[in-house]
Amino acid sequence: MLEFEGLHKSYGANRVLDGVSFAVAPGSMFGFCGSNGAGKTTTMRIAMGLVRADGGEVRWQGRPLDQALRRRVGYMPEERGLYPKMRVGEQLAYFARLHGLDAAAAARAAEHWADRLGLAERRRSRVEELSLGNQQRVQLAAALVSRPEVLILDEPFSGLDPVGVDALAEALLEQVRGGVPVVFSSHQLDLVERLCDAVGILARGSMVAAGPVAELRRRESGRLLRVVVPDAPPGWAAGLPGVRVVSERAGDTLLQLAPGTDDQAVLAAALRTGRVAHFAWREPSLVELFREAVAEPAGEVAA
Amino acid sequence: MTSSGPRTPGSAALVRLVAAREVSSRIRDKNFIISSVVILLLLLGTMAFQVAVTSGDQASRVAVAADDGRLGPAIEAQGEAVGVAVEVVDVPDEAAARDAVEAEEVDAALVGGIGPAPELLLVDRAPALEAVVGGAVSGLAVSDRLLEAGVDLQSLPQVAVTPVGDEGEDDGQRVVVAIIGVVVLYGLLILFAQFVAQGVVEEKASRVVELLLATMRPWQLLAGKILGLGLLGLGQIVVIAAVGVTGALAFDLVDVPGELIGTVAAVVAWFVLGYAFYACVFAVAASLVTRQEDLGSVLMPATVLLVVGFFVAIQAAGDPTGTLATVTSFVPGLSPLVMPVRRAAGGAAGWEVALAVVLMLAAIGLAVRLGGRVYAGALLRTSGRTKVREALRAEGI
Numbered sequence: 001m002l003e004f005e006g007l008h009k010s011y012g013a014n015r016v017l018d019g020v021s022f023a024v025a026p027g028s029m030f031g032f033c034g035s036n037g038a039g040k041t042t043t044m045r046i047a048m049g050l051v052r053a054d055g056g057e058v059r060w061q062g063r064p065l066d067q068a069l070r071r072r073v074g075y076m077p078e079e080r081g082l083y084p085k086m087r088v089g090e091q092l093a094y095f096a097r098l099h100g101l102d103a104a105a106a107a108r109a110a111e112h113w114a115d116r117l118g119l120a121e122r123r124r125s126r127v128e129e130l131s132l133g134n135q136q137r138v139q140l141a142a143a144l145v146s147r148p149e150v151l152i153l154d155e156p157f158s159g160l161d162p163v164g165v166d167a168l169a170e171a172l173l174e175q176v177r178g179g180v181p182v183v184f185s186s187h188q189l190d191l192v193e194r195l196c197d198a199v200g201i202l203a204r205g206s207m208v209a210a211g212p213v214a215e216l217r218r219r220e221s222g223r224l225l226r227v228v229v230p231d232a233p234p235g236w237a238a239g240l241p242g243v244r245v246v247s248e249r250a251g252d253t254l255l256q257l258a259p260g261t262d263d264q265a266v267l268a269a270a271l272r273t274g275r276v277a278h279f280a281w282r283e284p285s286l287v288e289l290f291r292e293a294v295a296e297p298a299g300e301v302a303a
Numbered sequence: 304m305t306s307s308g309p310r311t312p313g314s315a316a317l318v319r320l321v322a323a324r325e326v327s328s329r330i331r332d333k334n335f336i337i338s339s340v341v342i343l344l345l346l347l348g349t350m351a352f353q354v355a356v357t358s359g360d361q362a363s364r365v366a367v368a369a370d371d372g373r374l375g376p377a378i379e380a381q382g383e384a385v386g387v388a389v390e391v392v393d394v395p396d397e398a399a400a401r402d403a404v405e406a407e408e409v410d411a412a413l414v415g416g417i418g419p420a421p422e423l424l425l426v427d428r429a430p431a432l433e434a435v436v437g438g439a440v441s442g443l444a445v446s447d448r449l450l451e452a453g454v455d456l457q458s459l460p461q462v463a464v465t466p467v468g469d470e471g472e473d474d475g476q477r478v479v480v481a482i483i484g485v486v487v488l489y490g491l492l493i494l495f496a497q498f499v500a501q502g503v504v505e506e507k508a509s510r511v512v513e514l515l516l517a518t519m520r521p522w523q524l525l526a527g528k529i530l531g532l533g534l535l536g537l538g539q540i541v542v543i544a545a546v547g548v549t550g551a552l553a554f555d556l557v558d559v560p561g562e563l564i565g566t567v568a569a570v571v572a573w574f575v576l577g578y579a580f581y582a583c584v585f586a587v588a589a590s591l592v593t594r595q596e597d598l599g600s601v602l603m604p605a606t607v608l609l610v611v612g613f614f615v616a617i618q619a620a621g622d623p624t625g626t627l628a629t630v631t632s633f634v635p636g637l638s639p640l641v642m643p644v645r646r647a648a649g650g651a652a653g654w655e656v657a658l659a660v661v662l663m664l665a666a667i668g669l670a671v672r673l674g675g676r677v678y679a680g681a682l683l684r685t686s687g688r689t690k691v692r693e694a695l696r697a698e699g700i
Binding site for chain 2: 048049050051067068070071073075077079080081082083084085086094095097098099100142
């Protein structure tokens with residue numbers, strides 16, 4: 001298991017992480033979501049030893065991640081970084097060697113990953129001569145080239161075209177099938193939903209929701225009701241007791257019901273407005289789960 | 304599951320990897336290749352110039368009319384004695400001599416040399432040549448007269464020449480060697496310390512430093528960078544020294560090879576100390592900024608120190624025992640440039656050199672310790688310019 005436990009971090013009065021905990025099983029993919037500035041990058045940097053946590057630790061197979069153990073982690077920083085004037089092949093081999101591969105194995109691994117990620121033709125090019133998309137592939141290859149036991153990737157999909165996204169997704173799934181736990185952060189929630197076994201939603205320095213996507217859905221479903229009433233006047237549901245209007249567009253209404261609220265009373269109210277075209281409990285999408293989770297709770301103001 | 308997995312490289316292995324990368328990427332760098340070639344060409348040019356100046360005093364040609372076989376050798380011997388190369392050309396008579404001078408085939412012509420009224424014909428006055436010919440003619444005449452009077456010339460006393468102490472012509476030569484050495488030293492210190500600084504900023508600007516620090520500690524990165532470029536710099540100064548010494552010996556530009564080699568070795572040794580200090584200071588200064596454009600301003604203080612050291616060293620060549628030279632030859636940072644010149648000029652005792660080395664080593668130790676902390680604190684601050692105090696306060700990672 002890759003375990004993040006009780007991570008705390010403050011910069012002066014600014015509390016960035018306030019007890020972030022989650023675990024990623026070998027061979028599973030963990031999607032890390034959160035608004036900008038929620039602390040995703042700080043969490044990953046703590047794991048990589050680039051930021052020192054005020055409290056808590058990150059463990060791999062029960063041992064705290066230290067400098068030696070980190071060499072088995074493939075890392076892709078949010079701020080992409082490669083030597084601009086170094087050739088692709090040499091650069092990949094260099095990073096493989098820093099992770100402990102010997103010269104021959106590093107050269108083989110560099111060649112393999114350049115081929116795998118469609119960079120075979122560009123192995124002798126300098127990184128600065130490549131397109132941004134190709135630079136991104138080199139960055140990923142740099143994370144994979146050392147045959148890592150763990151992958152920690154900060155926004156790996158940002159800046160990729162759809163073909164690049166598919167190639168990267170395939171490469172990550174292959175790692176997962178090989179038993180590697182993969183943690184990646186992303187704002188592309190549809191991707192997270194499609195790829196990940198589990199997600200964690202970070203807001204205001206702590207995990208507000210974490211677990212398998214299906215489980216999160218189940219937890220939230222039974223509360224969202226979609227009612228389509230084409231003839232209803234705008235705001236038809238606003239006054240119903242125990243009901244919050246999540247969205248309403250031309251009669252297509254999404255309602256959140258407080259526990260104990262009678263859905264049949266909502267149906268009765270809907271029927272009073274005229275024809276009811278659709279009335280059903282709805283499985284929330286990850287986007288909705290996310291919005292729900294990161295929404296600033298009323299009455300609590302961030303310091 | 305990691306039976307065939309990678310081993311964990313130790314500190315030495317990581318430092319070696321970083322150093323190897325620095326060497327291999329720098330050695331293919333255009334700026335490096337050009338600067339190396341330029342320095343070698345300058346050195347060879349200087350030596351060629353020296354050769355041209357010493358041998359290139361072309362021998363003055365003197366035509367001697369109707370020589371009886373004694374005047375020619377006498378003039379050449381006299382010329383050699385006073386350091387003026389003279390070549391004698393025999394011509395049959397005065398008319399031929401006059402023609403030769405007018406045609407500028409010779410610089411001067413002596414007619415009636417052993418007669419009662421010798422005459423030197425020339426186009427341009429040449430005092431040295433006139434003195435040589437005059438001396439030879441009168442010397443010959445005097446010995447003829449004395450011989451006629453029965454005086455034994457063999458019994459005349461001769462002056463023996465014995466150089467005393469360190470003072471003398473050798474010092475001059477050593478100082479010249481030391482100045483050339485310091486010019487090379489200064490150039491290489493600036494060049495390689497700049498390389499280190501550029502490398503540090505390149506890693507920060509391209510953000511690759513975050514990837515590097517996920518696998519190693521800041522000091523390992525710093526040590527590898529300084530060692531790698533330092534070996535390259537040492538290699539370059541040794542090549543320059545070897546070419547310089549070989550050239551100087553081959554062209555016979557120095558009188559005492561042992562002292563030449565001693566001075567050159569001292570310069571090389573001071574390069575090692577100076578580089579260790581300046582590379583560290585430059586690297587730390589560079590770690591405070593994120594863009595190559597900002598490099599000039601943070602490197603300014605250290606660069607000024609180097610330039611001051613250079614000019615004091617040049618000044619010390621003329622006044623090796625003056626207060627300025629004496630004091631600065633102990634100041635860490637200035638000593639690598641000033642002390643070799645003072646030593647070569649004979650102005651420094653052995654204990655003074657030793658003290659300067661010890662002070663320099665202490666300064667290097669301090670620069671490494673303090674610099675390492677600033678470097679580690681500033682490396683991941685990729686926004687704008689970091690203040691030294693902030694970097695020192697920042698958590699070490």
